[in-house]
Amino acid sequence: MMKNDLEAQLLKNGGTVDLTLVESLGYDEFSRCLLAEVKAGGRVAALFGVPGEGKNESLELFALIARDRSAQIAVYRTEVGASFPSLALSCPQVHLFEREIAEQYGVTPTDHPWLKPVRFHRVWQGETDVWGRPLDTHPRPGDMEFYRVEGEGVHEVAVGPVHAGIIEPGHFRFQCYGEKVMHLEISLGYQHRGIEPMLLAGPHPFTMAQMETTAGDTTIGHGLAYCQVIEALSGCVVPERAQSIRAMALELERLANHVGDIGALAGDIGFLPTASFCGRLRGDYLNLSAALCGSRFGRGLVRPGGVLFDLDVTLTNTVLTRIDEIEGNTLGALNLFFDEPSVLGRLEGAGRVSRSVAEDLGLVGVAAKACGVPRDSRFFHPTGVYRQLFDEMITEETGDAMARAHLRLREIVVSIDLLRRIGTSLPAGPVKVPVGPLKANTLAVSLVEGWRGEVVHVGITDAGGRLRRYKIVDPSFHNWSGLAMALRDEQISDFPLCNKSFGLSYCGFDL
Amino acid sequence: MWRVISERFQQGFRTGKFPLEEPKLPPRFRGLPRFDGECPSGCRACEQLCPFGACAVREGKMVIDLGRCLFCADCPACPQGRITFGNDYRLAVRRRQDLLYSGAAYPLAEPLEPARLKLFGRSLKLRQVSAGGCNACEADCNVLGTLVFDLGRFGIQFVASPRHADGILLTGPVTENMRSAVLDTYEAVPGPKVVIAVGACGVNGGPFIHSSETNQGLDTLLPVDLYIPGCPPQPYTILDGLLRLLGRR
Numbered sequence: 001m002m003k004n005d006l007e008a009q010l011l012k013n014g015g016t017v018d019l020t021l022v023e024s025l026g027y028d029e030f031s032r033c034l035l036a037e038v039k040a041g042g043r044v045a046a047l048f049g050v051p052g053e054g055k056n057e058s059l060e061l062f063a064l065i066a067r068d069r070s071a072q073i074a075v076y077r078t079e080v081g082a083s084f085p086s087l088a089l090s091c092p093q094v095h096l097f098e099r100e101i102a103e104q105y106g107v108t109p110t111d112h113p114w115l116k117p118v119r120f121h122r123v124w125q126g127e128t129d130v131w132g133r134p135l136d137t138h139p140r141p142g143d144m145e146f147y148r149v150e151g152e153g154v155h156e157v158a159v160g161p162v163h164a165g166i167i168e169p170g171h172f173r174f175q176c177y178g179e180k181v182m183h184l185e186i187s188l189g190y191q192h193r194g195i196e197p198m199l200l201a202g203p204h205p206f207t208m209a210q211m212e213t214t215a216g217d218t219t220i221g222h223g224l225a226y227c228q229v230i231e232a233l234s235g236c237v238v239p240e241r242a243q244s245i246r247a248m249a250l251e252l253e254r255l256a257n258h259v260g261d262i263g264a265l266a267g268d269i270g271f272l273p274t275a276s277f278c279g280r281l282r283g284d285y286l287n288l289s290a291a292l293c294g295s296r297f298g299r300g301l302v303r304p305g306g307v308l309f310d311l312d313v314t315l316t317n318t319v320l321t322r323i324d325e326i327e328g329n330t331l332g333a334l335n336l337f338f339d340e341p342s343v344l345g346r347l348e349g350a351g352r353v354s355r356s357v358a359e360d361l362g363l364v365g366v367a368a369k370a371c372g373v374p375r376d377s378r379f380f381h382p383t384g385v386y387r388q389l390f391d392e393m394i395t396e397e398t399g400d401a402m403a404r405a406h407l408r409l410r411e412i413v414v415s416i417d418l419l420r421r422i423g424t425s426l427p428a429g430p431v432k433v434p435v436g437p438l439k440a441n442t443l444a445v446s447l448v449e450g451w452r453g454e455v456v457h458v459g460i461t462d463a464g465g466r467l468r469r470y471k472i473v474d475p476s477f478h479n480w481s482g483l484a485m486a487l488r489d490e491q492i493s494d495f496p497l498c499n500k501s502f503g504l505s506y507c508g509f510d511l
Numbered sequence: 512m513w514r515v516i517s518e519r520f521q522q523g524f525r526t527g528k529f530p531l532e533e534p535k536l537p538p539r540f541r542g543l544p545r546f547d548g549e550c551p552s553g554c555r556a557c558e559q560l561c562p563f564g565a566c567a568v569r570e571g572k573m574v575i576d577l578g579r580c581l582f583c584a585d586c587p588a589c590p591q592g593r594i595t596f597g598n599d600y601r602l603a604v605r606r607r608q609d610l611l612y613s614g615a616a617y618p619l620a621e622p623l624e625p626a627r628l629k630l631f632g633r634s635l636k637l638r639q640v641s642a643g644g645c646n647a648c649e650a651d652c653n654v655l656g657t658l659v660f661d662l663g664r665f666g667i668q669f670v671a672s673p674r675h676a677d678g679i680l681l682t683g684p685v686t687e688n689m690r691s692a693v694l695d696t697y698e699a700v701p702g703p704k705v706v707i708a709v710g711a712c713g714v715n716g717g718p719f720i721h722s723s724e725t726n727q728g729l730d731t732l733l734p735v736d737l738y739i740p741g742c743p744p745q746p747y748t749i750l751d752g753l754l755r756l757l758g759r760r
Contacts, residue, residue: 120688121724141688161692164671166639166653168646169689190688191643194724205562209581209718209742216645216743260650273515279657280525283746287537293584294539294596297647299742300584308584309539329522336518507645 008033008065008074013381015073016232016444019460022077024060030078031087037065037074038091043362043375045073045447045456047097048471049105051125052079053462059105064445064458068380073445082128086112093362096477102130116144119189119510124197142171142187149175149182157492161190168506176492184487184495186480191510199470203230212299215474215508219295220246220253221450222472222508223302225457228383228446229470230304233438233459240427242306243384248319248422249289249298249307251415254451256285258408258415259330261503265405266337268496269346277333284326288319306432320423327416334409347402351486351498354399358482365453367479367502370407371399377447377454389421401501438465452476452505474508526661530760534600534747541582541596542745544575546614548593557588563711563720569613577602578610578714578728581742603739603752607730610714610738620737622758627703631677632757634666637707638676638700642693643725644683647743648710652680654746667753673697678705678736684712684725685732697733705756708735709749711742718742 009017025033038044042065052058058079065074086109088095098109099118106128109115115130120141123129133139141161148156154177161169169190175183195210211226212219224246231238263278286296293301293309301307311319337343353363358371368375372395378386379393394410396403440463448455453475462468483502487495527534536542550573557566557573565579566588573593586594601619604610609618622628641649655662656669670676673696685693697706708729711717716727729735739752754760 138687161689162640162696166641166649166669168641168644168649169692190686190692191641191683192686192688192724193643193684193719194722195719198722205560205587206718206721209562209583213645213647213712213718213742216647217650219647273518276658277518277522279654280522280659283654283657283659290540291537292539294537294541295584296651296745297743299581299647300541303585332518332521336514339514505646507643 008076010072010074011445012071013073013377013445013447014228014232014383016439016442017075019441019443022075022443024077024079027078027080027084030061030063030076031085033076034063034065034087035091037067038093041069042067042074044091044093044097045454046458046471046473047094047101048458048469049101049107050460050469051105053468059107061101062443062458064456066381066447068374071381075443080107083108083110085110088112088114092360093478096481106130117189119192121189121192121194141189144187146173146185146187147175147183153177154182170506172495174487174492174495179491179493181487181490181492181495184484186484188480188506188509191507193507193511195511196470196472199467202467202470208303214472214511215505216297217257218253218450218452218455218474218505218508220249220298220302221448221455222457222474223298224250225446225448225455227302227304228448229444229457229459230435230438232444232446233442233461234304234436235439236305236433236435238306238384239430239433240385241310241429242431244422244426245292245307245309245311245431246302247385248419249292249301250448250450251419251422252285252289253298254415255412256282256289257451257503258412259285261500262334262337262405262408265347265401265497265500266343268500269343271337271340271343274333274337277329281326281330281333284322288322291315291319303432305435306430308432310431311426316423316426320420323416323419330412334412338406338409344402346497347405348400350401350494351490351501352398352400353482353486357485358399361481361485362478363482364478365449365475366404366407367453367482369393369395370403372397375454377449381447385422389418401497404501440465450475452503453479472511474505476504476509479504480509526658529660529747529750530754536598536600536745536747540598540600540745541584543597543599543602543617544580544612545595545597546573546593547595548591550593551591554591556590560590561588563718572613574611574613576610576715577612577740578607578738579711579720580740581711581718600745600748601751602741602744602748603737603755605737607735607738610740620752620755623705623736623756627705628758630703631705635678635705635753635757636668636670636676637678637680638673638696639669639680639682640693640696642681642683642689643686643719644710644712648682648713651743651746651749652682652709655750660746660750662750665754665757665759667757673699674701676700676704678707680707680709681713681729682709684716684719684722684727685729686725688724690726690732693729694732705736706733707737707739707753707756709739710744711740714738714740
């Protein structure tokens with residue numbers, strides 16, 4: 001349980017805190033609090049730099065710690081100079097956050113064990129590139145020191161950025177001894193579109209479209225997380241009916257992607273019946289999103305203040321009837337897969353991640369739950385209709401590809417049940433309310449359990465109520481490290497299977 | 512084995528009849544825009560109000576650049592509410608300027624010229640490259656391989672290497688970090704070749720048109736043979752465009 005001496009400002013999911021109330025700690029005190037929070041079971045939901053306003057180029061760090069058991073988020077704040085002591089060795093889940101801060105603001109986390117660029121862009125402010133890259137040209141992606149194993153029989157395999165299928169780009173560097181992978185290093189950034197800097201002084205008229213395309217397969221997840229930040233900052237109360245429709249869209253997104261991912265796993269294994277059935281069924285779920293709002297990915301449904309499209313009785317019944325129809329086909333296709341000994345033989349034991357590694361790296365969502373680590377913001381930090389309706393968080397124990405696949409099957413069952421319960425109990429009332437101006441000098445946080453895991457958005461406003469900093473943490477930000485660990489001592493030929501079992505986003509990571 | 516066969520019957524036959532039958536799209540689908548009424552004299556509000564610069568007024572008529580348009584459900588461009596979106600999913604064109612739409616006949620894509628049509632008309636192998644795509648366009652290309660669309664029956668296939676390909680199909684605004692990989696992939700495709708830009712990003716930068724980290728679309732770098740607009744395009748929009756390019760529609 002939380003110690004009493006950690007007197008942080010606490011907020012709820014979808015809550016705000018006045019910035020003047022968040023005390024700026026000395027860095028030593030900041031790091032002591034952060035480590036104590038993590039030791040007491042907290043998670044680093046976000047850790048990011050915020051440039052000082054005006055004058056000199058000072059940099060503040062904000063840490064948001066999710067205290068899952070008490071449904072709270074603690075905020076800590078400190079100021080750093082040209083460098084600060086890295087916490088990555090004692091708290092591995094901050095390793096990527098610190099690298100990100102180094103790349104964005106040119107400050108050095110000293111003694112960081114793995115200080116490499118994250119997304120390969122120019123530094124956002126100041127004249128210092130931590131890696132000494134020239135400031136007048138764009139950095140070259142993948143240009144960094146890769147970890148290398150040397151010795152007789154050791155070889156290196158480099159894959160990407162362009163891959164063989166229709167997938168996003170990323171670079172994978174394997175150190176192999178024969179078929180065995182000793183180490184996998186993942187270098188991303190190829191999809192970097194510079195989303196966070198474009199949010200400065202926002203929200204802008206183009207912002208909503210960028211939020212919906214931060215990770216296009218998580219249109220509802222990211223769109224909703226953004227809207228909750230704006231609603232919190234403006235003090236807007238979203239009507240219950242809109243909350244329910246949002247939850248339906250979020251579960252449809254989960255269904256489409258989970259069904260599609262199991263289908264893709266079946267394809268990688270070479271079990272074609274399920275691969276082919278799921279390809280079709282995924283489209284059926286996407287088409288239900290299209291029935292709601294015209295877009296298969298849910299573009300245009302969620303907006304600050306509510307949703308743009310209401311469901312009348314006919315449409316609600318159409319959706320529920322359609323769910324009944326495709327539920328049988330979905331479970332038929334999936335049970336076929338999970339009853340097949342040759343499929344289980346491929347999945348069981350492949351790409352295992354231990355519970356302690358998952359906790360250390362701060363994995364979230366499917367990747368964490370498959371290791372027996374309970375992480376689900378619908379359960380721990382619920383908003384809207386999830387407060388009443390969600391009580392069935394799924395976890396698996398084995399942490400392998402089998403666990404990640406089977407977890408999806410069980411979540412599909414829960415999501416279909418949720419959709420029915422939400423669809424048959426839609427509250428009456430409006431679906432959208434006006435959104436006022438944003439509160440000045442305020443921090444707001446929003447957690448949404450997207451289909452991959454927890455999507456975190458944090459907004460901080462300036463004295464004029466414009467966004468002074470906006471931070472996005474896609475679940476893939478944490479989970480790519482999990483994939484790298486899963487490949488240790490695996491056969492390199494199992495990489496596609498392990499990769500698919502994580503099903504991570506490149507653009508969500510690259511922003 | 513029997514279970515697989517029995518499940519196969521449970522699942523039914525799902526391949527659509529396209530292009531013999533038109534697809535049934537949901538009523539809320541947003542396709543080719545429609546203009547209601549006339550622009551008030553001198554009004555140019557839409558030029559400022561569309562966040563992506565898709566609207567312009569030329570000789571008193573509103574022109575929407577479908578290459579920039581994201582088909583937003585809450586299109587903010589026209590204060591008079593003249594813009595609505597119809598149900599026509601056919602949007603692919605051959606030339607960039609053909610995407611400028613003002614309500615007249617829409618110049619749908621013509622087939623390739625005879626030399627390339629003879630080579631690719633019955634067999635087109637494409638290398639897909641995502642260069643900053645958000646995975647929605649990618650997903651809607653992937654779905655064409657499922658049994659509902661069954662792209663293979665048209666002789667079109669996505670292949671794993673540019674060396675095996677007749678052309679590239681690109682999604683995403685071409686991030687600065689993917690620029691050289693896109694150019695390398697294009698170079699690696701043996702000529703003659705085709706280049707297809709899918710989605711608002713690939714055509715003109717899409718939601719990221721204002722980003723300093725992207726290249727505002729593929730035709731800033733390579734000659735494009737087919738533009739397929741939308742954010743993302745409906746799978747049938749992509750399929751329709753590919754078939755038109757091959758003279759199959």
